[in-house]
Amino acid sequence: MTHxxxxxxxxxxxxxxxxxxxxxxxxxxxxxxxxxxGLRVDFKGQPGVLxxxxxxxxxxxxxxxxxRNGAGKTTLLETLLGLREPQAGEVRLFGQPALAPDDALRAxxxxxxxxxxxxxxxxxADLLRYFRSFYPRWNDAKVDGLMSRWEIPRERRVSxxxxxxxxxxxxIRALAHEPDLLVLDEPVASLDAAGRRDFLRExxxxxxxxxxxVLFSTHILSDLERVAFNVAFLSRGRIALQAPQDAxxxxxxxxxxxxxxxxxxxxxxxGQVLNRRDLGERPRWLVRFPGGQLxxxxxxxxxxxxxxxxxxxxxxx
Amino acid sequence: MEPDLIFSxxxxxxxxxxxxxxxxxxxxxxxxxxxAGQEIPSVRELAQALAVNPMTVSKAFGLMEAxxxxxxxxxxPMVVAAQHQxxxxxxxxxxxxxxxxxxxxxEAHQLELPPDQVLALxxxxxxxxGETR
Numbered sequence: 001m002t003h004x005x006x007x008x009x010x011x012x013x014x015x016x017x018x019x020x021x022x023x024x025x026x027x028x029x030x031x032x033x034x035x036x037x038g039l040r041v042d043f044k045g046q047p048g049v050l051x052x053x054x055x056x057x058x059x060x061x062x063x064x065x066x067x068r069n070g071a072g073k074t075t076l077l078e079t080l081l082g083l084r085e086p087q088a089g090e091v092r093l094f095g096q097p098a099l100a101p102d103d104a105l106r107a108x109x110x111x112x113x114x115x116x117x118x119x120x121x122x123x124x125a126d127l128l129r130y131f132r133s134f135y136p137r138w139n140d141a142k143v144d145g146l147m148s149r150w151e152i153p154r155e156r157r158v159s160x161x162x163x164x165x166x167x168x169x170x171x172i173r174a175l176a177h178e179p180d181l182l183v184l185d186e187p188v189a190s191l192d193a194a195g196r197r198d199f200l201r202e203x204x205x206x207x208x209x210x211x212x213x214v215l216f217s218t219h220i221l222s223d224l225e226r227v228a229f230n231v232a233f234l235s236r237g238r239i240a241l242q243a244p245q246d247a248x249x250x251x252x253x254x255x256x257x258x259x260x261x262x263x264x265x266x267x268x269x270x271g272q273v274l275n276r277r278d279l280g281e282r283p284r285w286l287v288r289f290p291g292g293q294l295x296x297x298x299x300x301x302x303x304x305x306x307x308x309x310x311x312x313x314x315x316x317x
Numbered sequence: 318m319e320p321d322l323i324f325s326x327x328x329x330x331x332x333x334x335x336x337x338x339x340x341x342x343x344x345x346x347x348x349x350x351x352x353a354g355q356e357i358p359s360v361r362e363l364a365q366a367l368a369v370n371p372m373t374v375s376k377a378f379g380l381m382e383a384x385x386x387x388x389x390x391x392x393x394p395m396v397v398a399a400q401h402q403x404x405x406x407x408x409x410x411x412x413x414x415x416x417x418x419x420x421x422x423x424e425a426h427q428l429e430l431p432p433d434q435v436l437a438l439x440x441x442x443x444x445x446x447g448e449t450r
Binding site: 062197200201203204205207208221222225226227228229245246249250297299302305306307308309310 | 326328329330331332333334335361364365367368369370371372373376423426427
């Protein structure tokens with residue numbers, strides 16, 4: 001079980017020694033599925049899409065990646081997988097450089113890109129047969145089962161499939177070789193509610209049966225809420241905050257009231273201020289109280305729990 | 318009983334999913350819908366039925382066990398624990414609502430609402446629920 005708080009010190013949040021000592025402890029075990037250090041990616045006219053980003057994923061974690069539109073989620077996922085070369089920094093996947101993967105490493109990775117990039121002229125079944133030849137392991141039973149359950153016409157060309165069917169086919173292709181690290185970029189954008197639920201069940205199965213490490217971005221927070229034990233917020237080119245969702249729900253509160261009261265509440269309960277908005281009479285501070293020792297609301301001080309969506313909005317303003 | 322009949326998830330709630338699961342079990346035991354010795358779903362069954370991370374489910378089960386709501390048996394499904402055999406009297410059951418109502422009361426206070434109006438709303442909600450069941 002990995003209930004680890006895996007955070008990166010940033011201007012928004014600084015951490016004690018726990019994450020470091022955990023990182024040291026992990027070092028003695030197998031190398032982590034993902035370790036990124038100092039990643040920097042600049043686009044023309046848009047410097048610091050990734051601005052010195054450090055990040056580690058522990059084995060078996062299911063992490064939901066959140067960030068506003070244009071925050072660089074896709075860029076980050078591509079860089080982590082070695083599909084994009086950063087201007088600085090390095091990614092290691094299971095200890096190997098992501099930019100120079102050997103066949104064994106490739107077989108451990110599964111990726112569902114936001115835009116499915118399948119060969120359009122292939123019939124669905126032929127496409128899967130083609131990919132099958134690249135991998136030492138291929139779960140035919142799973143592929144057949146999903147093709148039937150998700151009602152993908154096997155003989156129809158990819159270009160003739162609906163968006164949703166193409167997306168499902170892309171997911172099947174990524175699951176078929178039973179990867180140890182599965183990266184999904186908005187995997188459910190063209191699926192309806194039932195399709196999404198079915199996909200989430202499939203993810204849960206992967207985690208149960210294989211302990212797969214899963215990293216996915218989505219804007220559908222109710223999905224993320226269910227399956228992501230951990231969430232990470234990408235903001236200003238860095239992982240601004242990463243923690244188990246339960247810890248966020250229990251430790252983070254939105255305080256509003258006179259500044260003096262806010263400061264007193266933070267001091268009295270050992271809070272870390274994540275974000276301040278000092279507007280007019282009643283400033284709002286987003287505060288994390290490690291250990292969940294929370295101040296009580298009263299007439300002057302309001303202390304509110306936030307759901308994931310509100311937290312996301314407060315954190316990324 | 319089917320896992321998704323005992324448990325459900327309220328997405329968008331600030332309450333963590335594992336706590337939602339514990340509270341649901343507590344309420345079902347308190348109201349006598351679940352009785353001592355009755356099996357509850359496994360982590361796998363519940364994680365699959367609800368499409369929820371298995372670690373979240375096992376965290377909920379750990380807390381249920383720690384609170385004496387369920388018993389773990391070697392190699393067998395967990396069961397509702399014996400000390401909860403008798404359904405709580407109404408008086409005890411209504412106390413389970415206290416945290417939710419205290420929160421609502423605090424908010425009503427902040428909104429400076431008259432108690433009559435708040436009670437009328439609560440009554441309407443209770444009656445609505447009764448009809449849709």
